Amino acid sequence: MTARHQQVADDLRRLIASGTLPVGERLAPETQLAAHYRVSTPTLRDALELLRAEGLIEKFQGRGNYVRRPPERLTYPRADGTEDLHVTVSSTDLAATEDLAARLRTRPNDAVTEYVCLSHGADSPQSLAHLYVPHAVARIQAPPIGASPWGDDILTAAGVLAAASTDQVTARFPTAAEAQSLRIGARTPVLAVERTIAADDGQIVAYALLVLPGDRAEVAVVTRIDKKAEA
Amino acid sequence: MTARHQQVADDLRRLIASGTLPVGERLAPETQLAAHYRVSTPTLRDALELLRAEGLIEKFQGRGNYVRRPPERLTYPRADGTEDLHVTVSSTDLAATEDLAARLRTRPNDAVTEYVCLSHGADSPQSLAHLYVPHAVARIQAPPIGASPWGDDILTAAGVLAAASTDQVTARFPTAAEAQSLRIGARTPVLAVERTIAADDGQIVAYALLVLPGDRAEVAVVTRIDKKAEA
DNA sequence: CAGTGGTCTAGACCACGCG
DNA sequence: GCGTGGTCTAGACCACTGT
Numbered sequence: 358m359t360a361r362h363q364q365v366a367d368d369l370r371r372l373i374a375s376g377t378l379p380v381g382e383r384l385a386p387e388t389q390l391a392a393h394y395r396v397s398t399p400t401l402r403d404a405l406e407l408l409r410a411e412g413l414i415e416k417f418q419g420r421g422n423y424v425r426r427p428p429e430r431l432t433y434p435r436a437d438g439t440e441d442l443h444v445t446v447s448s449t450d451l452a453a454t455e456d457l458a459a460r461l462r463t464r465p466n467d468a469v470t471e472y473v474c475l476s477h478g479a480d481s482p483q484s485l486a487h488l489y490v491p492h493a494v495a496r497i498q499a500p501p502i503g504a505s506p507w508g509d510d511i512l513t514a515a516g517v518l519a520a521a522s523t524d525q526v527t528a529r530f531p532t533a534a535e536a537q538s539l540r541i542g543a544r545t546p547v548l549a550v551e552r553t554i555a556a557d558d559g560q561i562v563a564y565a566l567l568v569l570p571g572d573r574a575e576v577a578v579v580t581r582i583d584k585k586a587e588a
Numbered sequence: 589m590t591a592r593h594q595q596v597a598d599d600l601r602r603l604i605a606s607g608t609l610p611v612g613e614r615l616a617p618e619t620q621l622a623a624h625y626r627v628s629t630p631t632l633r634d635a636l637e638l639l640r641a642e643g644l645i646e647k648f649q650g651r652g653n654y655v656r657r658p659p660e661r662l663t664y665p666r667a668d669g670t671e672d673l674h675v676t677v678s679s680t681d682l683a684a685t686e687d688l689a690a691r692l693r694t695r696p697n698d699a700v701t702e703y704v705c706l707s708h709g710a711d712s713p714q715s716l717a718h719l720y721v722p723h724a725v726a727r728i729q730a731p732p733i734g735a736s737p738w739g740d741d742i743l744t745a746a747g748v749l750a751a752a753s754t755d756q757v758t759a760r761f762p763t764a765a766e767a768q769s770l771r772i773g774a775r776t777p778v779l780a781v782e783r784t785i786a787a788d789d790g791q792i793v794a795y796a797l798l799v800l801p802g803d804r805a806e807v808a809v810v811t812r813i814d815k816k817a818e819a
Numbered sequence: 820c821a822g823t824g825g826t827c828t829a830g831a832c833c834a835c836g837c838g
Numbered sequence: 839g840c841g842t843g844g845t846c847t848a849g850a851c852c853a854c855t856g857t
Contacts (some may be wrong), residue, residue: 386843399630410760521811524807527779528779530638546777575757577754652823
């Protein structure tokens, strides 16, 4: 009663775990795999889709499926310096959409700078961050290089005083643009982190949308519990 | 160049947003929808899959697809009392597997109590939590009722002193068992939170695995930033 | 029972990557 | 050019739901 594509995925997973299919190895073409498992191509693709979401394989259009190296999981926040990430930052000025204005607590059409940070790990993109700062708060055009994947240092460079940030984390599918930037499939779940950054007085100074591929990133949160007796 | 199933999803999304398809309304059968949009049934299912991952529709085997009420997003942590959740807790004793023992920093086969907390919202399951407490730390058989969806109060009831917890949040697909418990599709992304709970002395006192449906839950994290100048 | 979604088949055509 | 994955078609069969 287990679904057909699950059985196929289980078998391939076993082959990868046992080392029969070593890291970096190219899998047989999908048509051959389908023939081998006696399933149709859509069914085989469903199986590969699962493995991809687990970060076990990687697909390349026109080249084939490859066994991924055990994913170097990126953790957010706290890169801790151990990370070897190459971060590309670009900035644009734009007028706030209704949606964006609501999040920044400004008015639509107010001028805002958008920073797009794309971080690359050893061989694949690791995170995509969109940071929005109203001109009324700060305005720097040339973003620093060698920066944090989350755009933190952009704020520091701009002299923005951040006192608290609120993160809302959800799981969803990437948009077409996100999938392309991160080089993931449209069906690989992503962690979406919506971060609102406030100043001391509660004023919202920036809004950020971070998208992390579910197969190679995780969010780490440490909470210290104060002794408090609650009923 | 937009994919066919994307176009269909866009149109349906528009119909829902505009109120043409009101909340609670049943959609036309998939075969009819497929005929209407001139697509095959698998393609139409891909479209519905997207809407389901967004929490816009709900599927029921043998009944049809229904427009969901604007999802009452569950936030973790901090239920804040506003939530009206019905929580079912069950407990079992078991011997730690190798994997579980590693997380609890105990040895395999050590006795552990497993608590399974399933919380229900207005009309659908909202969260699934597995909490593991070694017998060496505490042992209560009858869990309290009307409890927190995360099992927090089980720890309090057991007299466990928790000082800090570390959460690792990832996005992935549910296992078959998780999908069934939460009444979601196998292709609806979930937030998986792995929580390690430590005592004052750093000893690990419990391990929890929380699974939240991506279409109706989110993780909220508030960080206060201390003034610290880092290069 | 009839109607519905869940899953699968066995192809087809296109776009991309590489030689 | 050729081989690859990306997407889609037009069905089929089964399991589940409600009457």
